[in-house]
Amino acid sequence: MTANETEGRLGEEFFTPGTSSFARFLATHRPALLPTRSPLPPGTVAAPDAFPHGTTVLALAYRDGVLIAGDRRATMGNLIAQRDLEKVHPADDHTAVAFAGSVGLALDMVKLYQVELTHFEKIEGTPMTLDGKARRLAAMIRENLGQAMQGLAVVPLLAGYDPKAPEGERGRIFGFDVAGGLYEKRAFHAEGSGSPYAGGALKKLYRPGLTRREAALAALQALYDAADDDSATGGPDLNRRIFPLVSVITEDGFERMPETETADLTQEMVGRRRTRPEGPGITP
Numbered sequence: 001m002t003a004n005e006t007e008g009r010l011g012e013e014f015f016t017p018g019t020s021s022f023a024r025f026l027a028t029h030r031p032a033l034l035p036t037r038s039p040l041p042p043g044t045v046a047a048p049d050a051f052p053h054g055t056t057v058l059a060l061a062y063r064d065g066v067l068i069a070g071d072r073r074a075t076m077g078n079l080i081a082q083r084d085l086e087k088v089h090p091a092d093d094h095t096a097v098a099f100a101g102s103v104g105l106a107l108d109m110v111k112l113y114q115v116e117l118t119h120f121e122k123i124e125g126t127p128m129t130l131d132g133k134a135r136r137l138a139a140m141i142r143e144n145l146g147q148a149m150q151g152l153a154v155v156p157l158l159a160g161y162d163p164k165a166p167e168g169e170r171g172r173i174f175g176f177d178v179a180g181g182l183y184e185k186r187a188f189h190a191e192g193s194g195s196p197y198a199g200g201a202l203k204k205l206y207r208p209g210l211t212r213r214e215a216a217l218a219a220l221q222a223l224y225d226a227a228d229d230d231s232a233t234g235g236p237d238l239n240r241r242i243f244p245l246v247s248v249i250t251e252d253g254f255e256r257m258p259e260t261e262t263a264d265l266t267q268e269m270v271g272r273r274r275t276r277p278e279g280p281g282i283t284p
Contacts, residue, residue, distance in 0.1 A: 219244070
């Protein structure tokens, strides 16, 4: 802390023109505040059951934009650490990020990413493009590579509405790897321990031009399949009224589907599973 800050005044660095990246500003002036700074001594590897981990998240494009959803469970080894974790968060008005991996680190990274996008818009006077947002998130993940190698990996999923894209292709999805590799996904994508099962379900259920309701049901079916085969993924808890989080991003912006709507769709989906436990088949 500088003398000026001790006296209640901001340091000179806050008044000096510089980068439009808030993360780079922190790296230069307050590196200890970055979530990518490892809390573990060099060479230490975190025990796999020492920290809560979030599991399955997914996104799919639909007629009006893109839908992004996640289950609610966090695990520590074979223990359920939390039943109602929120893994889907708005990044700005037309972008959302969901995560799988180390929960505490992921939540801090999401908060920093939200500030990063706001800071850029205030400095530059215009929002960052969706491609720019994806590259900026990839850079933040790359900065976390050291912690990922110590067992504290975060693998986010980015979804956004791109008004500059061609009609019918404005809902866009980006996946990442722990080294910051960036991959645009077509139609749908899933991350986390239940992603092979969620992705397999979406492969059967997805088709271009889904309505919002159809897309939400497909996402819920996919998360149900993931929970059916992956113990780290939480299925809908009807008794506690804990349901997956489902959000959509359209021309009008980010919207989290009301819990009542998600609950009704979940009840409908579970009712169908009573007569067809393996879920719906391929749509002709």
